[in-house]
Amino acid sequence: MMLTEQTPVPEAALPLEPFKAHLRLGTGFGEDSLQDEVLISFLRAAIAAIEARTGKVLLSRQFVLNLHQWNDRSAQVLPLVPVTEVSAVVQVDAEGVEEILASSQYHLIQDSQHPKLCPTGSLFPLVGTGGALRITLTAGIATDWGGLPADLGQAVLMLASHYYQYRDDTGLSGGCMPFGVTSLIERYRVVRLSLGRMQ
Known part of the structure; x- marks a missing residue:
């Protein structure tokens, strides 16, 4: 079996401005967009991590x-x-x-x-x-960011913020996910069957 993503999440669908507000980044300056590329990369990474952890596709x-x-x-x-x-x-x-x-x-x-x-x-x-x-x-759960359940959207912003805050830290353990994020996404995890038991 091989699964291939044909259409990645378009950049316009990512919550860049809400993420900036979550990080409390300053606005109204001439260099407002300088960090956009790195912020978008953290949002994509957070979405991918939450999709992997829950087994559910967030954006269609x-x-x-x-x-x-x-x-x-x-x-x-x-x-x-x-x-x-x-x-x-x-x-x-x-x-x-x-x-x-x-x-x-x-x-x-x-x-x-x-x-x-x-x-x-x-x-x-x-x-x-x-x-x-x-x-x-x-x-996908939603066709755009506004259609996502609020707790999943908040989890993405929190995890992307975590990646941003610790972007220079190489000592974090693999698969590190803050407790607040884990608790927000727990109810969305796909139940997997193994040897007749639920996981």
Whole structure:
């Protein structure tokens, strides 16, 4: 399985001005925008870290999932949450010939933990030896910053601020995340099943 992000979060969708206000940076000076590039990089890093910790995509964007076979021909679990749309499903044979599945052949079951792509009939068509699948989908809690739940938005600003404050500190342990951020995002974590137990 290989998951590729096709459309990164556009710069205009990032909360640059709220982040500046959170940091209490001065305004009204001729050099207001000098730090914009580094602030944007901290916002992107914070979003990526919170998405990794929660297992959920914050701001809507497009991804492509490449598979060698259906994991289950009766229901393919998708690795992103929440999936809002599946725009294309393509089967590729061993010679590279592509066949686009009609949208009437599948439907998306939206779920806050484990969304699935299911066939309209009983099973998805078989993928031949040496073949592959390509699924194009859109995932994200909100299409813009204002649509995010307030606690998730605050968590991003807090974590980006933490990165900014300790940007020169090389002694922080790997995966370091402030307690306040952890507590804000805890309820959004995807429940993972392992050996019949929840994690």
